[in-house]
Amino acid sequence: MQKYATILSALRIDELNEMQLASIEANQQSDNVILLSNTGSGKTLGFLIPILERLDKNIPGTQALIVAPSRELAMQIEKVWKQMTTGFKITCCYGGHLRETEENNLLEAPALIVGTPGRLGDHIRRENIKTAGITTLVLDEFDKSLELGFQDEMEFIIESLPNLKKRILTSATEAVEIPDFVGLEEPAKLNFLTEGKSEALTLKYVDSEDKDKVDTLFRLICHLGSRPTIVFCNHREAVERTNGLLKEKGLTSVFYHGAMEQQERDAALCKFRNGTSNILVTTDLAARGLDIPHIRYIIHYHLPHNVETFTHRNGRTARMDASGTAILLIGPDEKLPEYINEEVELMTVPDNVELPEKPKWTTFFIGAGKKDKVNKVDIVGFLTNKGQLKKDDIGLIEVKDFFSFVAIRKSKAAVTLPLIQGQKIKNKKVKMDIAK
Known part of the structure; x- marks a missing residue:
């Protein structure tokens, strides 16, 4: 466990759970692993640490590929990897994201790529992703990725990886047949699915x-x-x-x-x-x-x-x-x-009910993000200075590539908005409004 202390500290986790430790051990011993575990049990870390253990900083180019069935899952995996502070670059590719942005991110090939089947297949066809160095493949929530509609794209992606040595498949459900094109031979199978419902x-x-x-x-x-x-x-x-x-x-x-x-x-x-x-x-x-x-x-x-x-x-x-x-x-x-x-x-519900208390927050849209070199510290500084807010009046901030969202205490929003509209952040005039 001491070996992973830096990662756990970065993720603010005290220790790895039984499933994660079993996955790490199985991946050290087998080239093919199926990991079945309940939703919310920490499967992402269960395959990211084994990937990290296989990455070689002396090898240029992309060494590992993770395929996820939805853009949200892909983005969540990217977020966890970045929080791990591994020193290895990751790029996330998904539909609905500007392809040009992804192409620029892929010019200097990242060690790890995560994405959805359609967008990954598109980049491989355009040769934006160089597949020769990819030796590790993860199919996260593989039961969903292998559903009808993804099958052809999945087959194309896997057949485009000529030097694949390791496959990790994860899911929260057991009832799925794995097609031959996945190339899974004598896999180690870890089943941490708990019967029935969660005790909680x-x-x-x-x-x-x-x-x-x-x-x-x-x-x-x-x-x-x-x-x-x-x-x-x-x-x-x-x-x-x-x-x-x-x-x-x-x-x-x-x-x-x-x-x-x-x-x-x-x-x-x-x-x-x-x-x-x-x-x-x-x-x-x-x-x-x-x-x-x-x-x-x-x-x-x-x-x-x-x-x-x-x-x-x-x-x-x-x-x-x-x-x-x-x-x-x-x-x-x-x-x-x-x-x-x-x-x-x-459960019985009364006929006469009262509306619950209204939320105390509202969300502002700021038309600048990571690609504009804007971060959370910049936004807090801008809002406390130009918006005359106290830090307690600023809630969760999410910075995307080209825009950001920030929670503002609703009681302050009407006064703050006119103060910041038309102002510059990082010397750039950007749109600022209530998020639609």
Whole structure:
């Protein structure tokens, strides 16, 4: 454990868990490893440390490739790697990100590349990614990446790696067949999946008299109070409709799905993370890869189609040592899914409820980011100086490539905004406004 002390200190972790230690040992002994472990158990570190142990600072070019099914998961992996302060460069590639930016990042080939299948395949075809030196491949959440639609791209990527020596596959579900083109021979299999639900997860259900269920959802959220809550719907259209109806009823919610522009998605997640909104209405896109701590409630507004989806949705709460509650809304024509074997408690919601307390934060958009050499310290300095804010009035700051989001205490926002609009940050005049 002493060997990884610097990494653990950088990540503010006391020690590696049993699964992570087992993964490190298995990867030292085997070229092919399958790692099965529950969502939120720390799988990312379970494969990043084995990658780090294989990287050679004396070898130029890209040595390892990680394929993730969603841009959010890819970005989360990149974030953890950077926090590890390894000294090895990483580049993240995904759809919705400017290809020109990624091409510039790839000119000086990074030791590690992480990305989504479509964008990685595109860069390989354009020869932006030189594959000859890649000896290590990770397929994170491989069950999702290998679903129909990704198969052809995955096969192309793997066949484009002529000198592959090591493969690591991870998932939070076991029921998936691994295609031959992955080239997995005699893998070491680590299964840390716990049967049934997490001990910290409580399952409940609410009966709705109305088929639509929106009124029941509204009363349920009011009854739960202002704790961070994710509402899962099965379709994008339902996400926007449900979010709109909740807003009409006076709740502060944001929505998130795959058809949104990248900046809109970033803004929605940032508002949920920083407390501008305690309610996120989303598709199953948010069931994987999003690292949002302290989510208290999961509401299945639409019932999940299968046990894998149910598991991944619930994995957003009761992470690590925290507790959480998953609640299923059951309409008049619905019943509890057959794949739920454990006991589910009936929850009654009062007819008369009061709106929960409004969030105390709002989010500002600043049209400058990492590529403009702007960082969090610059933003705090700018807001305390030009915006006349105290540090306590500034919340979570997220700096992206070309823009940033910052949480401001709502009571100060109306006074601060006109003070900063038209001002320069890092000698550059940029757009500043309430984030849409």
